[in-house]
Amino acid sequence: MSPLDWWVLASALAFFVGYGVWRSRGERDLGDYLLAGRSMPWPMVALSVMATQASAVTFLSTPGQGYADGLRFVQFYFGLPLAMIVLCVTLLPIYHRLKVFTAYEYLEQRFDGKTRTLAAALFLTQRGLAAGITLYAPALVLSVILGWDIQLTVMLLGVLAVVYTASGGSKAVSHTQALQFTIILATMVLTAVLVWRGLPRGVSVSDASFLAGSLGRLNALNTHFDPNDRYTLWSGLIGGFFLQMSYFGTDQSQVGRYLTARSLTQSRLGLLFNGLVKVPMQLAILSLGVVVFVASLFGTPPLHFDPATSARLAHGAHAREWSELELRQRAAAEMRRHDAVALVAARHQGEPPAITAAAAVLGRDQAELDGIKKESAALIASAAPGAPTNDTNFIFLRFVLATLPAGVIGLVFAAVFAASMNASSAELNALASTTVVDVWKRLGGRDAAPARELWVSRLITVGWAAFAVAFATVASRLGSLIEAVNLLGSLFYGTILGIFMTAFFIRRAGGTAVFVAAIVAELGVLACFKFTGISFLWYNLIGCALVAIVSLALSGVWPARTPRAVAS
């Protein structure tokens, strides 16, 4: 990076943190600190909700996925707009009517204390560990690309987020998220324009689409029903619907964002706006990755995008094999470049047989490159055990560094930092809210003075940040545990959603029935994970359905003690 890039990055980070701290003024009590005094208009809610979901890895890996795998990942989000509608009808009115701080308070009012504790504990476990990964995943990429120490990068990301989150609470989080997310989107648009302009002269939008399509990168929709396939129309619409219902309806990271709205109407508008723009936005970011792929057809991309792993192989015991693979890859990429130019020329001449023949040749070139890529992954796995074979998260930043002008590179890195701060600050605020409201206040902090509540909340926010940083700094030594943490959300989400849906729809189900049903459902989901090949998106449906069915069956044994007015 040039001095200008470093200046842009440092200025942006100082500005983000300074803005957050400036917005921290005026907290008087817990309502101000945890829910921004319920004062936010819907545009702030919408930006905050979107910024919370879009972590740094989202902005790193989504273009990378578009590059390597095409558009099919967009199907993952198809259930989101429908989930927004159902939440606006079901849980949002309840949360606002009961004026809860956390989603789990509702469960005590509807069922009992133990069900609330179970849901809060599942959230704290899963989100507490995930907060560490939210720091670790972008720190890994940034540290390798910038040549920084990973532990220091983790600490920097953690400190940047906790400074304004601890001092200003939810209001500071919402305001910085709105600012940062706007800058992130503007940076992505600028990057997309520059990438388009970087395509070789004579390659039109239509040519680029044709090239991407003939190499399988415009595979946006798969209508085949296959429960083992991760991204299909059906897994996205059905499994994705239940995942997004759980994430937006029961995960305090999101519930805490839209409860900052000044009214139910403002919360609803915020979520519905998210439902309107989220899928097109993901499609646009994936498309950016596809354009990067098309641009790479006219150049020579590296064999492996992770420079640390590449260097490890190039200087290790298998250096000769690695060097041979690099030579073969370079020759194949050069052949592909030649044949891509030939395909564009054939299109311009407009002779269908020539176009078909040229497309087939280009397809064979790509197949050869894909084969070399697989060989390199196998070599990495055998020669450097523990090194990541998947380099998707590095693709976008490597391309940015290689092609974009000075200044813009610094802006893109600032956007990645901003995305990391957005996600981390919302997580820390939600973890603090749940710890304060669902644990501390029930264990004796009920009658504390507002000033004491504020200080305890700040202390707990710093405590969770310290835990996240500590977990992230040891994460590199945990190997497969990182994947386990990433999977944890999928394993718990269906069950948690099932508890909330039972609370809303099955009035005769009592606290003990739903508590037992939740444990049975969780065991069922774990059995699916252990003994079947069902894709993880379906766990959300299975867990939710199991809780509802078992609750219904057990409601005869343990009925609800009194009819609850809060049920609907």
Place this chain on the structure above:
Amino acid sequence: VFGHWGVWYVLVALDLAIVIVACAWITRVHR
């Protein structure tokens, strides 16, 4: 049941339907 919010819900569902149709078109045309 939905009151005046029904219009918003239809709008969001329609937006999703348009995106899915666009995805189907992109996939089909460039297969």
